[in-house]
Amino acid sequence: MGKNKLAKFDDMAGYPHVFQYPFAALQEKGFDMKGQWHERFFKNDHPIVLELGCGKGEYTVGLGKLFPNKNFIGVDIKGARMWTGAKESLEAGMSNVAFLRTSIELISYFFAPGEVAEIWITFPDPQMKKVNKRLTGTRFMKMYREILSGDGIIHLKTDSNFMYTYTCEMVKTNHYPVLFSTDDLYHSNLADEILSIKTYYEQQWLDRGLNIKYIKFVCEERERLVEPDVEIELDPYRSFNRSKRSALASGK
């Protein structure tokens, strides 16, 4: 039987590469490693890459193994999920991987301007009815810009046609340079070693026969960000009045 949540939280409290801060402490004292991840934690000056909404952290750990000369930090609010990647990277002795338990909305408390080179967003909830909660919405782009370097890159991998179409429109509306995009990664011979890493959610959607979409773009500085003005068809397989159990978890 797997470990229960409390045992996982106990484990993580002792892990040297897992950071979790109560909001009150953040407000009062701030995060003392902000702007100093290189010197104080990674002990190198390699680029820092975040996986936002990392779940079990498959991209954080997978990319960490592929790229020893980059540093990876998985970010999620859910600690029990993150434990899987935290444990694997600790046991593998990886010094270029860390995990941060926080709400993404607080990300600028943890990183200084320009401290982050790239951001991966892997299989986020598309938040079809709540643009403010959508991780590729302009509200989040503003937050990402605060911490990204000038030519900072964002990667989105998703099953959701809604999320992919919305993101492509948001990118177009704000004139962000697109480096690569496909609406059918695994039937296009474009998947490489990096794009073939599969997250927990990705595997579930693949098992249900969905195509995987991917876009990579440069999140350049913009004076003003504009929400795209388009109607996008909702994903038919996803419930948007979500109860606690997602459509995926309930098999609907």
Ligand SMILES: C[S@@+](CC[C@H](N)C(=O)[O-])C[C@H]1O[C@@H](n2cnc3c(N)ncnc32)[C@H](O)[C@@H]1O
């Ligand atoms: C659908 S799951 C995907 C997890 C993982 N990336 C995967 O592909 O298996 C979305 C994850 O994003 C996290 N998440 C969503 N919104 C968040 C936010 N605002 N702050 C922190 N985590 C968030 C959730 O806790 C959840 O673990």
